[in-house]
Amino acid sequence: MLQISDQAPDFTLTTTTGATFRLSEQRGRSLVLYFYPKDDTPGCTAEACSFRDQYQDFQDLGAEVVGISSDSEASHQKFTQKHRLPFPLLADTGGSVRKLYEVPRALLGLLPGRVTFVIDPEGRIQYIFNSMSRATDHVAQAKEVLQGLRA
Template structure:
């Protein structure tokens, strides 16, 4: 079972698609955060999911939220994926799945497929929404609705 509403977001540092160090502590207190874990760059479901976040990105920023996607893909893979689909948000390379484990995101289908889970984190660092579904179509909508209710 993953982290729950009311839990504090774990502190972590990962490289983004441009090779820059991203430390979540630098953003707590400044933004609401939408952190979504997805299985793999350039797969049909994951592409649909990231593009839904891209297409609603302006709504997220208007609500004061920063969007962060995390998978085990490399920085280079993320850079190509972000460029191909014009993704305006940060993708983080969790090569050893350390952050996935910190969030307790479970694998699906006998742990053969990395889990797909989305968290909304308020400015104080508390998780205010968790959505866990391998179905890629609802993650953006659930996160956006949670932010609207929070504001």
């Protein structure tokens, strides 16, 4: 099980624009890496829109927000356009990164879980928040951790 202060596992995935995202290339800035179950579902939409609405706060704290689900690039593109998301969504269609980050399945194993990781500029995990039902709390918790890292 991944723990606070562990090095965040490196990975490479494709973004909504078709670009390649490599975690190792993000060193030097904080990341909020959030895994969510599915594009355009009520909880996932509330979570994504909450990150969107507070995106400038994350930028001001020196962090980038990145969403990951098993949905396809095309699904992510529609979701991003529909809700005007300013941050990248990554297509983990095979679930390999979800497994790498040990994100558990939820609701009797039927749905992919909802877990947020805050990763510091050195690539270390500083916070892990796991909750299916408190989707927008992921945003508030991540901001608090980032504020603490800056203090």
